[in-house]
Amino acid sequence: MVSLHPLLDNGITPGSPSFSGGTLKCLCSSSPVEVTLTSNVLHNHACGCTKCWKPAGALFSIVGVVPKANLSVTANADKLVIIDESAAIQRYACKECGAHLYGRIEKEHPFAGLDFVHAELSEDKGWQEPQFAAFVSSAIEQGFDPEKIGEVRGRFKELGLETYDALSPPLMDAIATWTGKKNGKLPA
Ligand SMILES: N[C@@H](CCC(=O)N[C@@H](CS)C(=O)NCC(=O)O)C(=O)O
Numbered sequence: 001m002v003s004l005h006p007l008l009d010n011g012i013t014p015g016s017p018s019f020s021g022g023t024l025k026c027l028c029s030s031s032p033v034e035v036t037l038t039s040n041v042l043h044n045h046a047c048g049c050t051k052c053w054k055p056a057g058a059l060f061s062i063v064g065v066v067p068k069a070n071l072s073v074t075a076n077a078d079k080l081v082i083i084d085e086s087a088a089i090q091r092y093a094c095k096e097c098g099a100h101l102y103g104r105i106e107k108e109h110p111f112a113g114l115d116f117v118h119a120e121l122s123e124d125k126g127w128q129e130p131q132f133a134a135f136v137s138s139a140i141e142q143g144f145d146p147e148k149i150g151e152v153r154g155r156f157k158e159l160g161l162e163t164y165d166a167l168s169p170p171l172m173d174a175i176a177t178w179t180g181k182k183n184g185k186l187p188a
């Protein structure tokens with residue numbers, strides 16, 4: 001069976017609707033970078049793109065968002081570096097272990113104001129479970145055999161997750177609505 005991510009491979013554990021945040025830590029055994037979130041993640045999903053952080057051996061990232069006001073770096077911020085200044089999402093990674101602690105959008109963008117985080121970096125329990133799989137075809141760009149991408153889609157279906165090659169339709173609709181308003185085609 002094709003392996004996607006440790007949080008998916010053995011079945012998905014549902015999150016808790018009353019969960020209200022926790023602490024993320026990078027993988028360093030000493031002086032880990034720590035990020036504190038004061039809310040649960042939203043739109044948590046699997047992402048197959050080449051840019052999102054994945055644990056060793058995983059084909060997909062698990063990534064969700066929180067309003068940026070709900071995120072603060074609470075320890076060892078000096079270890080964080082932006083991995084690609086030219087990307088829309090500025091991903092802050094630990095320069096020692098490579099884990100991405102959060103991604104922030106500084107430019108004008110439909111998702112500006114939301115930070116991208118990997119709840120698996122937390123030992124706390126209750127984080128929203130993954131809701132869908134995004135950028136599935138992009139796994140091929142990472143080197144995954146294109147002949148076997150059907151198995152990946154099938155495995156997500158088995159787990160109850162829809163697969164898309166961009167974001168989910170509601171998120172794509174939100175992006176298009178933002179763009180339509182910006183270009184004057186929709187009422188502001
Ligand atoms: N096929 C590309 C897709 C990259 C992509 O568009 N990723 C999405 C999902 S994370 C995105 O919104 N990226 C914005 C960014 O990385 O700044 C890849 O795999 O690198």
Ligand SMILES: [Zn+2]
Pocket residue numbers: 026027028032033094095096097098099
């Ligand atoms: Zn680290």
Ligand SMILES: [Zn+2]
Pocket residue numbers: 047048049050051052061135
């Ligand atoms: Zn991604």
